[in-house]
Amino acid sequence: MSERELPGHARFWQWDVAGPFFLVALIWGSTWLVIKDQIGSVPPSWSVTWRFIVAAVGMATIALYRRESLRVSNTALKVAALLGLLQFVMNFQFVYRAEHHLTSGIVAVVFGLLIVPNSLLAWFMLKQPVTRGFLVGSAVAGVGIVLLLLHEYRMAPPEGQVLAGMALTLAALLSASSANVLQASPMARGIPMIPMLSWALLFGAMLDGAFALAVEGPPQFDFRPGYVFGVVYLGLIGSVLTFPLYFRLIQRLGAGRAAYNGVLVPVVAMLLSTAFEGYRWSLLALAGSALAMVGLMLALRARNPSR
Numbered sequence: 001m002s003e004r005e006l007p008g009h010a011r012f013w014q015w016d017v018a019g020p021f022f023l024v025a026l027i028w029g030s031t032w033l034v035i036k037d038q039i040g041s042v043p044p045s046w047s048v049t050w051r052f053i054v055a056a057v058g059m060a061t062i063a064l065y066r067r068e069s070l071r072v073s074n075t076a077l078k079v080a081a082l083l084g085l086l087q088f089v090m091n092f093q094f095v096y097r098a099e100h101h102l103t104s105g106i107v108a109v110v111f112g113l114l115i116v117p118n119s120l121l122a123w124f125m126l127k128q129p130v131t132r133g134f135l136v137g138s139a140v141a142g143v144g145i146v147l148l149l150l151h152e153y154r155m156a157p158p159e160g161q162v163l164a165g166m167a168l169t170l171a172a173l174l175s176a177s178s179a180n181v182l183q184a185s186p187m188a189r190g191i192p193m194i195p196m197l198s199w200a201l202l203f204g205a206m207l208d209g210a211f212a213l214a215v216e217g218p219p220q221f222d223f224r225p226g227y228v229f230g231v232v233y234l235g236l237i238g239s240v241l242t243f244p245l246y247f248r249l250i251q252r253l254g255a256g257r258a259a260y261n262g263v264l265v266p267v268v269a270m271l272l273s274t275a276f277e278g279y280r281w282s283l284l285a286l287a288g289s290a291l292a293m294v295g296l297m298l299a300l301r302a303r304n305p306s307r
Helices: 015-038 044-065 074-098 104-126 132-155 162-184 193-216 225-252 255-264 264-276 283-302
Strands: none
Touching: 015 044, 015 074, 015 104, 015 225, 015 264, 044 193, 044 225, 074 162, 104 132, 104 162, 104 264, 104 283, 132 162, 132 225, 132 283, 162 225, 193 225, 193 264, 264 283
């Protein structure tokens, strides 16, 4: 970051901003489908635990390779513990359970609205501005999400629990947004990124394991190659590679603008859901998807600092 570049005001089309932005979006667009395979034979709490054990080891390995000390202050440990609870425990425990009731693409589309709570919380906590155009775009996107969920509700079998899936997804959304704004705070910005994430992942994995032991019983694992690949992919590619890039984007773009990759993530996720989960499109679903994307693009345009 240049000395004249204010936090949250980096130019989007700088190569070191746009490249990580699109890479994170493409990877996270694929993780929704991989998560779906993780909740079949193993209770979701244990699948989350294995993912973040792998991620914690991977992140610590990167820190050691970069010769970054894992010895941090007590304040940094407290921030890491809160980040681990919000991002790597609450967020993912809710997400994995939500995909019991909704297709992975639908969950990803709802998560495309991350820009809304991110921006509102950043306005409330960090005094980052919110424009009228942003609110209008967010409202349009919200209508699109409602149409998508209405389609999902109509297509669900009688025993389906679409409303439960939606409630879990919204809980995950708020948890992730709180973690994003925490990472954008002045206190977190002064802590070295990789060591802090190493501790956050470790705390998250420990809390996930304790929760899994309490609600699911003894550890469970599936040695099926697809499951093992999924744990490694989500732990290393979906977490170790992407979270440092994404949190750096938060610091450079601001919590609201960094969430713009939510515009691209659902597109990737819905295409994969159509190909591998047999998602069936209807006029209602198409209209909902179009409104969600248009609304998010309007919000993105309205939040452009050059306007």
